[in-house]
Amino acid sequence: MKRNARALLAGAAALGLFGAPGAMAASSEPAEAPTAVDTRVDSERELEMLRTAKVAPLTPEEALDEQHIGKRVRWAGGVYHVNGTCLTILFARSGDHGEPRWTPEPTYQTFVACGPGVYDPHLVEAHTNVTIIGEVTGKQLIGMGGGGSDGPAVRIEKLYRWSDCLAGDESPVCKQGFLTAEPIAVD
Numbered sequence: 001m002k003r004n005a006r007a008l009l010a011g012a013a014a015l016g017l018f019g020a021p022g023a024m025a026a027s028s029e030p031a032e033a034p035t036a037v038d039t040r041v042d043s044e045r046e047l048e049m050l051r052t053a054k055v056a057p058l059t060p061e062e063a064l065d066e067q068h069i070g071k072r073v074r075w076a077g078g079v080y081h082v083n084g085t086c087l088t089i090l091f092a093r094s095g096d097h098g099e100p101r102w103t104p105e106p107t108y109q110t111f112v113a114c115g116p117g118v119y120d121p122h123l124v125e126a127h128t129n130v131t132i133i134g135e136v137t138g139k140q141l142i143g144m145g146g147g148g149s150d151g152p153a154v155r156i157e158k159l160y161r162w163s164d165c166l167a168g169d170e171s172p173v174c175k176q177g178f179l180t181a182e183p184i185a186v187d
Contacts, residue, residue: 046177050074050098050160053133060091060109063136063152073154075111076100076131079124080144085184086114088142089130098131099162110142115156117181122173129162156181 056071063073077100081088091109092100113132124130134154142151158178165174 043177046160047097050131050133050158051096053098053158055133058136059107060111060152063111064139064150068136068152069138071136072133072157073136074098074131074133075113075154076129077111078102079126079128079130080110082119082121082125085116085118085181086112087124087130088112088144089132092129094131098160100129100131109151110144111152111154112140112142113154113156113159115159115181117183119159119179119181123161123175123179124159129164131160131162132156133158133160 053074054072055074056068058068058071058073060075062068063071074094075089075091076094076098077089077092079087080090089111091107091111092102093107095101113134132154134156137153137155139150140153141148159181160178161176163174163176165171
């Protein structure tokens with residue numbers, strides 16, 4: 001009987017039947033951890049930020065022209081190689097939210113994106129799909145597969161990691177979203 005009365009009182013308080021509308025009594029129970037709804041809202045907010053970034057509609061090939069130095073771009077692709085703070089990325093066309101869209105016709109374009117620090121090697125390694133927002137800073141020689149050619153260099157403002165894990169997998173290596181680079185330790 002007491003349990004039912006408590007449930008009724010809690011329901012009435014939640015409906016705002018006591019005191020100010022929507023007011024609830026303080027609880028001694030610990031605050032709840034973020035819910036799946038909170039996580040989904042954060043994820044949707046990040047995707048919207050990625051989708052609506054003010055960027056120049058350039059491809060890496062077009063960005064080789066000196067007139068594009070200083071332009072802000074959003075490029076997607078797969079990490080080919082990590083070298084300290086720099087990533088060599090195989091360019092892919094972008095989907096609606098800036099995600100890499102791998103097509104049967106490869107772009108054969110690469111670029112180097114360098115950040116202010118290093119990314120967690122469990123989250124950013126060869127074959128990781130990413131989208132970067134950054135500024136074209138020039139060009140550099142990119143050596144791949146025994147050869148090399150000039151490719152654009154970009155200073156990373158934001159790096160978004162796309163997860164290839166199955167839905168519902170909560171493993172830390174399944175993180176999808178913006179990543180923060182960690183400063184390089186100086187000895």
